[in-house]
Amino acid sequence: MSRPGRDDAPDRLYTLTQGRSRSGPGNPFDLVTLVVAECEPVPGMQSEHTAILRMTEAPTAVVEIAAELRLPVSITKILLADLHAAGRVSARHPRTAAVPDPETLEQVLVGLRNL
Amino acid sequence: MTAPARPDARPAPRALMAVALPCAVVSALAVGGAVAAAPSSVRVPFALGASAAAILLCVAVTAAVHAVRGERTTRRLLEAARAEADGLARDRARVTERAREDQERLRAEAEHERARLLAEFDGERRRLADGFEQERRQLTGDFERESKRLTEGFEQERAGLAEQRAREVARLTEEATRLRERLDRASGERAAAVAATANAAGRMQALATGMLADLRAMEERHSDENVLADLLHLDHRTAQAGRLADSVAVLTGARSGRRWARPIGMESILRGAMGRIAGYQRVRVHSVSDAAVAGHAAEGVMHALAEILDNAANFSPPTAEVHVYVEEVPAGVIVSVEDSGLVMGEVQLRRAERAVSGESAGLGGLTGTRLGLAVVGRLSAKYGLKVSFRPSARGGTGVLMLVPQDILSGPSATDGPTPVAAPSATPTRTGTLSSTPVPIEAPSPAPSRSGAPSTEPPTGPPCTPLSSSPPPPGIGSGDVDREPLPAPESADREDGPGTPADSAGPDTGLPRRRRGRTLAAAERARATARAAEPRATPSAEDAKARAARFSSFRQAVRAAGPAPEAPRDDAPPADPTTAPPAETAPDHPSHSHAHAHPEGDTTS
Missing domain, CATH: 3.30.565.10 (Histidine kinase-like ATPase, C-terminal domain)
Structure with missing residues (x-):
């Protein structure tokens, strides 16, 4: 546990999300969802939203966003859900169904090592 | 006393006539007879002579008679005047006598009157003097008596008052002493109470601060949404309790809450x-x-x-x-x-x-x-x-x-190395660095609904589609640039066990994959970064800036009062191992920057 008094931002987590701790039923995000920004940040946005939009100019996983923001994943998901509901980010789910057979993977591995 | 009338003081002409006429007659007869008897030849001269003589005689006789008569009248007048003078003298004597008698009489009367008045005045004066004397004696006696009586009363009164005053003074002195004692006691008690309250408030503050930090750590650790909701609830309650403790501390004059090591946006x-x-x-x-x-x-x-x-x-x-x-x-x-x-x-x-x-x-x-x-x-x-x-x-x-x-x-x-409040760890992009303290706004400021904020659509300017531009310049050397900009949280986060966010720190020694790049590219970038390190990172300005910040922070802490918080005083033994002083940064750039958090050292 961190030392007392070293919690280094005065913002409490519930003030970031207006007191919400759940991201709602239609939340498309899980830990590995890739998030892509759909627009530039505009002035007057919450600073976390701005940071997320800057970060997700290239596709970024939810867990990575959470780590960069130094926020719990649940809180990050709520923020992302807000942006998603506003159409400012879109979510791309990794296509887990497309995992090919081990042979292909092996070839990929060989190719990677040859890089 | 009138002058007696003068009896025919001047003989009347008729009386003279009566004298002259007989004389004339007699002379006329004597002259006529003598003439008749005288011879005729002498008659005429005689007659003339005789007539003249006769006339002379007549005048003489008349004159004589007249003189006699005058003398007699004058004598008579003289006699009358003398008599009159005698009468007057007698009158005067008589009047004088009477006046003298009156004077005598009046003088006697005046003498008498004066004597009488004198006697009367003396009597009166004596009477008044006696009365006055008597009155004076009486008044003097009265005054003496009254004066004695009043003096006695005054003495009595004064003695009574003096006694009363002494009693009162004693009572008031006692009262004042008692009040002073009570005031002293009350002041002492108040000071003690305030000090105790301040102390308790300080401990409450420390507890609340520690609890908030613990809760934050727990919030990071538990990903379950139900647990997180409960933790957030507790967090909120604790923050309110901390505010109350802060209020009491402020009112009792204790130092206020915690101190931030850097500007807060x-x-x-x-x-x-x-x-x-x-x-x-x-x-x-x-x-x-x-x-x-x-x-x-x-x-x-x-x-x-x-x-x-x-x-x-x-x-x-x-x-x-x-x-x-x-x-x-x-x-x-x-x-x-x-x-x-x-x-x-x-x-x-x-x-x-x-x-x-x-x-x-x-x-x-x-x-x-x-x-x-x-x-x-x-x-x-x-x-x-x-x-x-x-x-x-x-x-x-x-x-x-x-x-x-x-x-x-x-x-x-x-x-500089401490981006404000926004916990964004993306300072590699030059564009974002300047706008790191991003303007804030509540997610849904304008529409005044009480509904769940998650359902609110954004109301900002319309979404500008992202241009598919390449990443900003500088992203290739990102690992190099981010070295002197350590995340401020890293210093204390590493103390806490199992904070997953720190595993992404820049100096863990592991290859770090940037978003959208392959692992091999990350490896190459790391090698480049190592090669570039000596010239890029430990600039002198960096160290100077750190020293300046450090001193300004120390000044602020000193000016605000006795600095170190009690609860943090038991922490230092753990500190030097994790956070070396910032001034040593240039010697070991790649490792010290992870811990280089100068403000963190001073507050702990």
Whole structure:
């Protein structure tokens, strides 16, 4: 546990999300969802939203966003859900169904090592 | 006494005639006879002579008679006059005699009268003198008696009064002594009570601060949404308890809460203030300010804002929103809090103004339930905030708080290794670095609905589609550039076990994959970074800037009072191992920067 008094931002987590701790039923995000920004940040946005939009100019996983923001994943998901509901980010789910057979993977591995 | 009439004082002509006539007759007859007897020849001359003689005779006789008669008259007159003179003399003698007699008589009378009056006057005088003497004796006696009586009474009275006064003085002295003792005792008790309260408040603050840190750590650790909801609830309650402890500490003159080691952006100030009140969900923030409050004053400003917001939220209907506007003016930053609740009357406004003016430093005006304004007053006096009240256009009360320029540190002061409040760890992009203290806004400021905020559509400017531009320049050397910009949280985060966020730190020695790049590219970038390190990272300005920040922070801490918080004093043994001093940074750049958090060293 961190030392007392070293919690280094005065913002409490519930003030970031207006007191919400759940991201709602239609939340498309899980830990590995890739998030892509759909627009530039505009002035007057919450600073976390701005940071997320800057970060997700290239596709970024939810867990990575959470780590960069130094926020719990649940809180990050709520923020992302807000942006998603506003159409400012879109979510791309990794296509887990497309995992090919081990042979292909092996070839990929060989190719990677040859890089 | 009249003069006697003079009897024929002058003989009348007839009497003379009576004398002259017989004489004439007789002479005429004698002359006639003598002439007749005389011879004729002598007759005529004779006759003439004789006639003349006769006439002469007649005149002589008449004259003689007349003279005799005159002499007789004169004698008679003389006689009369003499008699008259004698009479007069006699009269005079008589009158003189009478006058003398009168004088004698009057003198005698006057003598007599004078004697009588003298006797009378003497008697009267004697009588009066006697009466006066008697009166005087009587009065003297009376005066003596009265004087004696009064003197005795006065003596008695004076003795009585003196005795009474002595008694009174003794009583008052005793009373004063007792009161002084009571005052001394009361002062001592008050000082002790205040000190005890301040001490207790300080411990409460430390507990709350520690608990908030623990809760934050737990929130990071538990990903279960139910647990997180409970933790957030506890977090909120603890923050409110901490605010109460802060209030008591401020009122008892203890040092206020915690101290921030770096400037805190306005967004974080407002959020920190919101997080400490019960009705924070009703607060709507409209702010595009990127000002930041200096670290030593941030806690005070936050606390004062929290009290103002709490007032606004408590005194407005439970569904009404409280709007907060931030405006930058030359004198500083004005934060205005507008509610639509109770309208304060003129008297209340004045009373509130007086309460927040910080003039009444005593604890006498406190009522048990209304600490907020007094706390704001103390904090205003301490940090030079100016708070004013006015009726709000929203129907409630508006509070303006001016945060003066001298406790602000503008965005320029917040660059460097400590990005302000935004916990973004993306300083590699030059574009974002300047706008790191991003203007904040509540997610849904404009529409006033009480619904769940998650369903609110954004109301900002329309979404500008991302141009598919390449990443900004500098991303290729990102690992190099981010080296001197360590994340501020890293120093203490590493103390806590299992904080997953820190595994992404730049100096863990593992290859780090950037977003959208392959692992091999990351490896190459790392090699490049190592090659570039000696020239890039440990610049002299960097170390100088750190030293300047360090000294300014120490000054701020010293100026504000006896610095170190009690609860943090038991931490230092763990500290030097994890955080070497910042001045050694140039020697071991790649490792020290991970810990280079100078402010962190000073506060622990």
